Amino acid sequence: xxxxxxxxxxxxxSLHLFPRYDGVVVELVGQQVLNPxxxxxxxxxxxxxxxxxxxxxxTLLPIWIDRLTADSSGFTVEFDLLIASADWALSGDSLSxxxxxxxxxxxxxxxxAWQSPPAPPDTTLWSDxxxxxxxxxxxxxxxxxxxxxxxxxxxxGGRDPGAVGASGSQEKDRxxxxxxxxxxxxxxxxxxxxxxxxxxxxxxxSLGTRTLMANRNRADLFVSIHCNAAENRSAHGFETYFxxxxxxxxxxxxxxxxxxxxxxxxxxxxxxxxxxxLLADMAQSIFxxxxxxLAGAIQSRFGHAFPVRRDRGVKRAGFYVLRGAYMPAVLVxxxxxxxxxEEQGLLSLDFRFRAAQAIVESIIEYAERES
Ligand SMILES: [Zn+2]
Numbered sequence: 001x002x003x004x005x006x007x008x009x010x011x012x013x014s015l016h017l018f019p020r021y022d023g024v025v026v027e028l029v030g031q032q033v034l035n036p037x038x039x040x041x042x043x044x045x046x047x048x049x050x051x052x053x054x055x056x057x058x059t060l061l062p063i064w065i066d067r068l069t070a071d072s073s074g075f076t077v078e079f080d081l082l083i084a085s086a087d088w089a090l091s092g093d094s095l096s097x098x099x100x101x102x103x104x105x106x107x108x109x110x111x112x113a114w115q116s117p118p119a120p121p122d123t124t125l126w127s128d129x130x131x132x133x134x135x136x137x138x139x140x141x142x143x144x145x146x147x148x149x150x151x152x153x154x155x156x157g158g159r160d161p162g163a164v165g166a167s168g169s170q171e172k173d174r175x176x177x178x179x180x181x182x183x184x185x186x187x188x189x190x191x192x193x194x195x196x197x198x199x200x201x202x203x204x205x206s207l208g209t210r211t212l213m214a215n216r217n218r219a220d221l222f223v224s225i226h227c228n229a230a231e232n233r234s235a236h237g238f239e240t241y242f243x244x245x246x247x248x249x250x251x252x253x254x255x256x257x258x259x260x261x262x263x264x265x266x267x268x269x270x271x272x273x274x275x276x277x278l279l280a281d282m283a284q285s286i287f288x289x290x291x292x293x294l295a296g297a298i299q300s301r302f303g304h305a306f307p308v309r310r311d312r313g314v315k316r317a318g319f320y321v322l323r324g325a326y327m328p329a330v331l332v333x334x335x336x337x338x339x340x341x342e343e344q345g346l347l348s349l350d351f352r353f354r355a356a357q358a359i360v361e362s363i364i365e366y367a368e369r370e371s
Contacts, residue, residue, distance in 0.1 A: 036074075038099055040086035045101045047088075048074035077101070089353040098181075098353050147221070147367045149194040150186070151214040154179035155226035155258070155331075158204025163229030163257070165343035171227040172202065174346045178334060179225050181356035189364060211324035221294070221366070222329035223359065224322065227346060229257060229338040236339045237310030238355075240298045241331040242291035243323060244316030254333065255317035290328035293369070297362035298332055305354040309335075309342075332359060 037048045051073055079101065088099045154175040156162030162171025176199070183195045196217050198210040214222045228239070230253070241251070295314040303311045312333075322329040334355045335342040345351035 036088065036090075036097055038086050038088045040083040040101065043079045043082055045077045045079070045083055045086045045099065046074065047077075047099060087349050089350040098185075098349075100349065147371050148192065149196065149217050149219045150221045150223065150363065151196045151198060151210075151217060151219040152179045152182050152186075153198040153210050153214075153222065153224040155224060157199050157202055160204055163227060163337045165337040165346075166233070166340045167343060167347075169337065169343060169347055171229070171337050174227050174334075174337065174352070175225045176200075176202065178352050178356050178359075181352060182223075182225070182359050185356055185360040186363065189360060190367070193367075207320050208324060211322075211329075214329075215324070215326050219327055220370075221363065222322070222325045222327055223294075223363070224319070224329070224331040225359070226258060226331060226333050227335055227337040228254065228333040230336060231338075233338055233340065236336050236342050237312040238299070238302045238306070238335055239312035239315055239333050240295040241315050241317050241319060241322075241333070242288065242295050243319060243329060244288065248315070251315045251317045254315075255319060258331070259318075259320045287328040290366075290370070291330055294328060294362060294366045295330045297365045298330065298359060301358035301362045301365075302334075302355070305358040 035050060037050070039046045039048075084102050086099060086101045088097060090097050154172070156170075156172035156175060158172075160172065162175065164170055179197055180200065183197055186193055186195045194217070196213065196219065198213050199205050210224070211222065228235070239254075241254070292314060299311055299314055302309075317331075319331050322331055335346055335351075337343050337346055
């Protein structure tokens, strides 16, 4: 490919930086990111493209990104702290790039990096009677007016490690990393959307509390993120579930695995009265079409992001964590932590970034379809 052609391929690059629990995310969106090199030195991170970036859009640049002009071939981000390491990954289509800079201490950024998401509405819970009345009227979603809030649920946490891989890595850590990345990418791509995580640190949150948070926030969508496990270590691939009675033995096995955590729940956190269960099932059957559309979109985006991995399809199972949600809800099993190869994937930034981006793209597709 000749140089002139490469030059003409980048028409827009925008940068966004977000404070994270362990660093910052820099995302660049262009027609092609070329072949970047990232270097941390002292308190700066330098990103080089080896080619002129030919910027068109620069409006979103935070003021503290230095030396990036329309004709530069890279840029430098200056921090107040010494940077311990910088890691980066490209999306499968090479259109976006994400950079994580890690400092020894928490990085505090000036408050110019991103517009704060809108404040949450009052947190009055939809009372059961209100939901019940709406469901009886056949008016399934009086609370889903605009697509303005999503709850991302990192599976497991705290004393519940989830599945454990051959090399000892725990599902709860991988699901949190991917979920934080999904949140960061959604803030970039849908700045008006309120993104709520059921946990942002390694802590135990009961299954009942997770859906309660979604209902209290009047979320329009609930996405639970998990890693799969099977006794057969060669089992691999990705699959997405929505709530229904499990149809196959495999789905029943995954359902049992993810519902196991109920034993760890305090009794009070589990709404076990018949009315709650009935309501939850009615709600999820009303949202079944929307949930299955989203599940299909996630599978197809994963298929594009991971063309050589196995697409295990959209499945139905009776996951407890989806049960109490009064909104469309899916559970994504991004890969098998019990498969040594996929476990290594889950441990790599590149794999997790592709997975997070596939989830984000399907949420955007879903939002466009619903509104
Ligand atoms: Zn899980």
